Amino acid sequence: MATADNQTRLIHSVSKVGIIGAGISGIAAAKQLSGHSPVVFEATDSIGGVWKHCSYNCTKLQTPRCDFEFSDYPWAERDNSSFPSHLEVLDYLYGYATHFDVLKYVKFESRVVEIRYVGNDQTTQLPVSVKSGQYGNLLTGHPVWEVAVQTSGDPNIIQWYAFEFIVICIGKYGDIPRMPSFPRNKGQEVFKAKSCTPWIILSLTTKPLVSSSRARKLQLLATRSQALIWLWSAPRQTKFLHERPNQSLFRALLCLLSSPMRMAISKFIESYLVWKLPLVKYGLKPDHPFVEDYASCQMAILPESFFAEAEKGKILFKRSPKWWFWNGGIEFEDNTKLEVDVVLLATGYEGKKKLQSVLPEPFRSLLVDSSGTMPLYRGTIHPLIPNMAFVGFIESVSNLHTAELRSKWLARLVDNEFKLPTVQEMLDQISREMEVMKKTTRFYKRHCISTFSINHSDEICEEMGWKSWRKGNWFSEAFSPYNSRDYCEEENNN
C-alpha cells in the first residue's frame, strides 16, 4: 500500500516495523520481530555486515564458536576450538537467516539516507511522551518515523517509507573513517604519494596483543588465553570479582575485598603474554593493565605469521602517539622521518557520527551524552528518542549473543509484555552502568559491558519475566560458563 502526502513525496507504508542494516544485529532483530513482518533495509547486496565486507582475507572471529552462536541455531562444529574465518561466520549467518526464513524481509541495495520524525507532536522539541516522563508504547497505531531509501538501481530515486517503530542496526565499524588530526600544513595534503609499493605502515597505535604468531602457536595460545579469560568471566560465581551496577552493599564489600585478586589475575595474564610473545622486544607491551582491555572489549587475535614477519624485518614498529606528514612520508614526535610510498591508516571508524548523519534534530544531538557515549537502556532504548531502538552499539565479548538477547527483550517490549521504567529511572540506570565502566577502564568510551555482562543478561531476563539463574542447578551455576544456549526461549527451560 502506498499513500501520497500533499507534497510530492510518495510514502510507502508496508509494515509497522523497520530495521536498518542486515549484519548480525539486523538479522537477530528481524528474526525476533518476525511476528510483525518487518522491512529490513540493507545498503549492500548481502547480509553479514563486517563479516561480508572484511578488508583482509585472514580476518577471523575472535570469540569461540560456542559463544558466538544463536541460542536456537548451533554451529555445525560448535566444539571445534579453531576460530572460524569471516567466510565461515558469513555461512553460519546465512544458514540461520535461511533456516528461519528471515531473508524475505530484507531489501538489498537499499541505503537509508535520511530519517524524519513525524510523530503526533511534530516540532523540533522533544515528544510529549518523553516530556511527561513515560517512554510510551513502541507501536502507536500511527507512523512516527519516515525513512528515505536510496536504491542502487537508480541512486537519484529516493523512496520514502513510514514506520511506527524503527530498529537501527547499522554497525559501528564502517562507512565513516576516523581521521587523525594533524598540525597545520602537516596533513595528508602535503604528502606526495608515489606508486603503490609494499612499504606500508600497518598500525601506529599500540593495541593489546593476546595471541601468538605462527598458526599452531596462535591457536594454542589463543586457547590458553581464552581459558584464563573464561576463568575470569564466564561462570556466574566470578561475578564477585568485578563491580556491577545496582549491587548490594554486601556485594560491593565482596568486590572491594576481591580487588587484590582481580589485580593478581590481571598481572598473571599480562606476565603470561609477555613471556609467550616478544612484546617487550618490539616495544608493544601496553602501559595499562590487562583488566582494562578486557573491560573495553579490546582483545584481538593477531594475523598469522605476524611476529614471524616482524622477525624478518618486514613489519617495523614505531611507538609514537603523535606523527604527521611531510612530502616524502611521515614524521614522528622524536623528529625522525620515514620515507614511504603508501600510508594505510588503521585508525578505525566513527560509528556514532554515522548514526548522527541519518538522524534528525533534536535527536541527533541527544545520541551522544556528555561522557561521549550513547545512553542506551539495556543497550537498546534511548530514553529520549521515541519509538526507536539501537542494536549492536554497546558491545560485549560476544556481540552476537548480546544482539540476540536484546532483540528478544525488544520483541517482548514491542508486544507490551512488560513496561519500561520511567525516563528518569532509565537514565539513572544508564549512569550507574557508565559509572562502573569509568571505574573499570580508561577506555570506557568504547562502551563495553564485558565485566558485568552476566548481570546485564540477568536484568534483561528479569524484565522479560524470565528466571535469571538459567542453569537449573547450583553446581552448574558455580562452575559452568554461560553462553547463548542458556538463553533459549523460557518455555524450553522450564
Ligand SMILES: Cc1cc2nc3c(=O)[nH]c(=O)nc-3n(C[C@H](O)[C@H](O)[C@H](O)COP(=O)(O)OP(=O)(O)OC[C@H]3O[C@@H](n4cnc5c(N)ncnc54)[C@H](O)[C@@H]3O)c2cc1C
Ligand atoms: C575485524 C572485526 C572483527 C570482529 N571480531 C569480533 C569477535 O570476534 N567477536 C565479537 O563479538 N565481535 C566482533 N566484532 C564486532 C562486530 O562488529 C560484531 O560482532 C557484529 O558483527 C556487528 O554486527 P552489526 O550487525 O551490529 O554491524 P555490521 O556488521 O557493521 O552490519 C551493519 C550493516 O548495516 C548496513 N548499513 C550501514 N548503514 C546503512 C544504511 N544507512 N542503510 C542501510 N544499511 C546500512 C551495512 O551495510 C551492514 O550490512 C568484530 C568486528 C570487526 C570489524
